[in-house]
Amino acid sequence: MPELRVLVVDDHAMMRAGFRTILSLEPDITVVGEAATGAEAVSAAGRLHPDVICMDVQMPDMDGLEATRLLTADPSSEAAILIVTTFDRDDYLFAALDAGASGFLLKNAGPEELVSAVRIVGAGDALLAPEVTRRVIERFATRAPSPPESTPPPLPLTEPLTEREAEVLRLMSDALSNAEIAARLFIGEATVKTHVSNVLQKLGARDRVQAVVLAHRHGSA
Template identity: 45%
Template sequence: MNASGGPDPGPRVTVLIVDDEELTRTGLRALLSAKPDLDVVGEAADGADVLPMVERLRPDVVLMDVRMPGVDGIEATRRLRSTLPDPPKVIVITTFENDEYVYDALRVGASGFIRKRAPVQQIAHAIRLVATGDSVLFPDAVRRLAAGRPIRRHAATGRATALTGRETETLRLMAKGQSNPEVAEQLQVSLETVKTHVGNVLAKLGASNRTQAVVFAYEAGLVGLGADDD
C-alpha cells in the first residue's frame, strides 16, 4: 500500500522524451507524468543532446523521435548502444508506422516503436514492457517495413547458421510477435527452456533485443516476408 492507502504502483520507470516538436514533448510529459509509476526526468529536442542527457539522468527508457533536423533518432540510438555499457531501452515514436526511418532504428537496437497518436495507455504499457527487458513488436508492421529491403550480408547473416533447429523455430515465432509463454505452448517446452533459446538466439545473432533479432532474421532470409509464412 502507498501513503494514500491505495495499491503500490510498483517500481518507478524513468523516461527521457526526445522530439524536436515542443508541443509533442509537452503533451507526452503531461500524459505520462499522470501515471504513478512513470517519471519523466527530462526532454531533448535534438538527438545530439541524448547521449549527454542519458549519462547525466540515467533514464530507464528513451522515447525517441526518428525524424529530427539535427542528429536523428537512428544516429542517437546508435550512439547510445555503441558508447554506454548499459544503455537505456529505446522506443521509437513516429507519426507513420511505415516510416523507413523506424526500420533503421530497429536495426541499430531500438526495442520497438509506437505511434505518437497512440492512446496514452498503450504508450505507457510499451514503456513498462521494454523497461522489463521485453520488446514492442508489431509483426505485420515490421514485416511491411522489411519487405523490399535487400538482404544485408552483415555479421548476423553468417552467425545465423549457428542456430539450432529449436532456436530457429523460436526465432520464427518471435517474428510473429509471440511472447515467451506463447512460444513455450507452441513448442511444448518449459518457459525456462524458451528463455534459454531466446538468449541463445540473441547471443548468436549479436542482437541486443528480440526486435533486432527479428529484423536480422528477415534480412538473413531466416523468416519469410509473406503474411502466411510459417
C-alpha cells in the first residue's frame, strides 16, 4: 500500500498533536508537517508536497476555505483537501466543496473515521455520505432550474461517454466509492479509477462532486 503524506492544519496545537498521534499510528500514513493558519498551510504545501491536507476552517490570518481555494487553483498542488471542522453548517460544507475540497469531516468523529477519511480522499474518492450528497445536489441544482416538463440539456461532454463510463457515473451519483463501484460491476478498482478519470476529463469536471452535480443537473443520474 503506497504511503500517504499528510499535512495537518489547525490553529489549536492540541488538536494538531491529536491528529498527528492518531495518523502516525498507521503504517501507510506519514504526517509530514503542521500549520496553524491558512497562509502557513499554503506555504507548507508548496514545500512538503503532501497527498492529503487535513484543513480546519476557522483560523487566523487566512481561513481554511480561502487556503483551499488557493491550493486547488495551483496547478503544482496535487493534494486532496479534507475539511475537518467543529461546525456542521451547510455554508461551510458548500463553500468547502465550491473551493475544491475532496471531503468534509466533523471533529467529533472517531479516530477510525479520521484515518478512513484520509485514506478515502487520498485514493481520489470524495468523502460524502449519501445524505450529504443529496444536500449538495439540491443546492447546486437550484442554481439553474429547468422549466417544468422541459427536457434537461445534454451533458457538456468533450466526447461521448462509453456505456461503462456512463454506468460508473450513475454509481458515483449514488455516492459509491471506487471500491464499492468495483464490487458492484465485478471489475478491478484500478479499472474503476481509469473510468472515473475518463468521466472527469470528458465532463471537464474538477472532481467527483462536480461530476455528480453535472449529471443530476442534466438528467443523467
